[in-house]
Structure formats: C-alpha cells, structure tokens
Amino acid sequence: MSLLVGVDVGGTKTHIKVVMGGRVLADHVGPSTGWSAVPVDRAANWLAERVRRVVMLAVGDIAMSPDTIVVGAHGCEDQPHCDELAGALAARLETDCVVVNDAQLLVPAAGLDDGIGLVAGTGAVAVGRRASDGTWMTAGGWGWVLGDDGSASSLVREAARAAVRLADVGRPDGPLEAHLLASFEVPDLVRLAHRMSWDGGVETWGEHAHAVFAAADDGSAAALTVLGAGAAGLARVVRALVERGAAGSSVVAAGGVVTSQPRYHAALEAALAEQVPGLRLVLLGCPPVDGAVELAREHESSPSQGRSVPA
Incomplete structure (x- = not known):
C-alpha cells in the first residue's frame, strides 16, 4: 500500500494529512508562521521539515518515506514556480512531489471533476481549467497591496479605511469603529492606524x-458596504475565469470568511448571480x-498525468 501525504499551506495555517490505504495515520494542523513560497529553497526547507516531522509521528520509522506528496501552496501562482518548488522538495524528501496552488485543492476535495x-482566507484567489484544452488558469491572488479583494485581510483593511475616512469628515460610524478598536485592543483610531x-x-x-x-450585525452601514464590495470582488475573479473559458458549473468556496459567515456567503451568492448567472x-x-490527498491518489494511479499549477 502507498503512503500518501497531502499538504495544504494557507496564509494562516498548514494542514498535513498522512494516509495509507483507506486509513488516516496523521492529521496535523499548525500555523503557517514563516511560510513564503519564495525563495524556493527556503520554501522547500520549510515544507520538508514539517512533512518529515508529521510522517515520523505517523509511521514511527525515520527510514520510511512517502510514495507521493501533493502540496497545495499559498503563493504558488504559476507553473514554473510550482515545478521548481516540487523539484526542490522532492530532492530533500527523496520522493515524488507535486505542487499546486492551494485553491486547486477545492474541486477534488468537494468530489467534483471540474469547477x-x-x-477567501488571508488572501483571495480563484483557479479553474480551460474547457478547450484543460490548461489551469488563476485569477486574483495578487496580495494585499494590489488585490486580494474579498479576503479576510482586505475586509479589515477596507473597514479601517472606511472608519478613518468617516472620522475625517466628522461622520464616524460608531459600531464599526467600536468593534475594530475592541478587536485590535486600542483606544482610538490613531492607535489603530499605527497598530495596523x-x-x-x-x-x-x-x-x-x-x-x-x-x-x-449592529447596523453599521459602512461595514455592510465593505462586505458587499468584498463579495463583489470575489465574484469578479470568478467571472474573469468564466470569461477565459473555465470549465464547470460550480464554484467551490473555502476560507472562514465565506464558510463560517452566513451573511457573507449570502452576499457572495448574490454577487455571483449578478455577475455570472447559472453558476452554483x-x-x-x-x-x-482532502483535495491534496485525492490528487495524490490520482497521481499514484497515473503519475505521468501529474497536476501542476495554472499558468
């Protein structure tokens, strides 16, 4: 039986699962502190250290290495980058490695063939396959300075910007300001700006x-505007892929701001219905x-068809 490892490296947490046959041998979640997809050598060292530790805990044999490792990596946005990281990781772990963008894990995790x-987590990115030739494509994922609209980070950024702009014109949004100050544990907007x-x-x-x-929830008009704009930003990256010919009729969403917030889920559903009607x-x-593990199983079945990240 093959020993398979799936890894999901997000902006906030890293999830590693080790399976053999139908049995889960290890299921470990830890912080992504220190993770960066560049430079590749440092990223490969970061991943190898964590994979070795979890595999050792799972099998208790330092000499036993996985047959296939699939990593969904936050920050890997093009095929050459992913191929380079996969090669560097394979050299360190002496096994077959595939690296994809972390968003590429969602469709197989949901049990779908396409979509x-x-x-929408710390950052925001969408991925899909072009229907005509199967090429992987991405939209979004440009980081908080240039994009990531609709991500958790951008919602906080835009909420803080709204709060200080409203204060500037003498029309403070009480609920929004109060919740931001309480969450950041600062007494006023000056300290909030400094802290952020x-x-x-x-x-x-x-x-x-x-x-x-x-x-x-407390009636902040500015917060509602921020959430509506964030949902529209997420729908926009999905629409970009649809307009480029992405296959599938479903959008599989992950990330706490969507999955654990019914208000935002509803806003995203409405934004998708407006911008790309017909998508579920x-x-x-x-x-x-789980999508990384599924891709590892597929790779074991047909290693010549290993997946790589979109160009």
Whole structure:
C-alpha cells in the first residue's frame, strides 16, 4: 500500500494529512508562521521539515518515506514556480512531489471533476481549467497591496479605511469603529492606524475580520458596504475565469470568511448571480487538504498525468 501525504499551506495555517490505504495515520494542523513560497529553497526547507516531522509521528520509522506528496501552496501562482518548488522538495524528501496552488485543492476535495475553486482566507484567489484544452488558469491572488479583494485581510483593511475616512469628515460610524478598536485592543483610531501599519503586519489582519461582521450585525452601514464590495470582488475573479473559458458549473468556496459567515456567503451568492448567472456556489464541507490527498491518489494511479499549477 502507498503512503500518501497531502499538504495544504494557507496564509494562516498548514494542514498535513498522512494516509495509507483507506486509513488516516496523521492529521496535523499548525500555523503557517514563516511560510513564503519564495525563495524556493527556503520554501522547500520549510515544507520538508514539517512533512518529515508529521510522517515520523505517523509511521514511527525515520527510514520510511512517502510514495507521493501533493502540496497545495499559498503563493504558488504559476507553473514554473510550482515545478521548481516540487523539484526542490522532492530532492530533500527523496520522493515524488507535486505542487499546486492551494485553491486547486477545492474541486477534488468537494468530489467534483471540474469547477472553479475559490479561496477567501488571508488572501483571495480563484483557479479553474480551460474547457478547450484543460490548461489551469488563476485569477486574483495578487496580495494585499494590489488585490486580494474579498479576503479576510482586505475586509479589515477596507473597514479601517472606511472608519478613518468617516472620522475625517466628522461622520464616524460608531459600531464599526467600536468593534475594530475592541478587536485590535486600542483606544482610538490613531492607535489603530499605527497598530495596523507597524505592529504585526498584514498577516495578522485577517483574524480581526469578525469585527467587521459584528459591526454589520449592529447596523453599521459602512461595514455592510465593505462586505458587499468584498463579495463583489470575489465574484469578479470568478467571472474573469468564466470569461477565459473555465470549465464547470460550480464554484467551490473555502476560507472562514465565506464558510463560517452566513451573511457573507449570502452576499457572495448574490454577487455571483449578478455577475455570472447559472453558476452554483458550493461551500466546501471538508478541509481542503482532502483535495491534496485525492490528487495524490490520482497521481499514484497515473503519475505521468501529474497536476501542476495554472499558468
């Protein structure tokens, strides 16, 4: 029986699952602290260290290596990058490795043959296959400076921008300001701006997204506007793939801001209906790492058809 490893490296957490036959030998979730897909050598070292540790805990034999490892990696956005990282990781672990974008795990995790995967977590990216030739494509995933609209980080960024703009014109949004200050544990907007700019960095913003939803529940017009714009941004990257010929009639979404927030799920559903009518929104009901395990099984069955990330 083959020993397979699936890895889902997100912006916030990393999930590693080790399976043999139909049995799960290890199911480990840890922080993604220190993860960056570049430079490749450092990324490969980061992954190899964690995979070795979990496999060792699973099988208790340092000499036993996995037959196939599939990694869905946040920050791997093109085929040459993924191929390079897969090669570097394979050299360190001395086994067959495939690297894909983390959003590419969603459709197989949902048990579907085709469709568009949409991750709305720390960042936001969509992936899909072109119907005409099977080529993988991405949209979004440009990072918080240039994009990631609709992600947890961007919701907090846009909510804070709305709060300070409203304060500037003397029309503060009480609920939004109050929830943001409480979540960041600061007394005023000046300290909020300082905290977000200099203390912790953007990778910590996503954990405060709950404040935006709480403000919306308390009637904040600004928070509702931010959530509507975020959902429209997510629908926009899906529409971009559809217009480029992506296959499938479903959008499989993962990421806490969509799966754990009914208000945002409903807003995304409405935005998709407006921008790309006819697509069905599916909320992923299992961890995306299950898609990595499924891809590892497929790769074992036909290794010559190993998957790689979209160009």
